[in-house]
Amino acid sequence: MAQVTVGENEGVESALRRFKRAVSKAGIFSDLKRIRHHETPVEKYKRKAQQRRRSRRR
Incomplete structure (x- = not known):
């Protein structure tokens, strides 16, 4: 779960x-998209x- 603590002088937009x-770094949306629909083999x-290809590039 992604959490963000808002600082005392921090605006809501930046938080x-x-x-x-x-959320995007954690990959929550990609997991959600994958779970919502059946994935064929x-x-x-x-x-x-x-x-695998992406991980080899890094």
């Missing part, structure tokens, strides 16, 4: 921006292959 960044294989 919201930090929260959005934390072929789609699962393609997704994992793409993740």
Whole structure:
């Protein structure tokens, strides 16, 4: 779960921006999209292959 503590002199907009960044880094939305719809074995294989390719580049 992504958490952001708002500082005393910090605006809501900047805290919201930090929260959005934390959520995207944690991969919450991508997990949610994947869970909402059934994933066929072929789609699962393609997704994992793409993740492997991405991890090799880094």
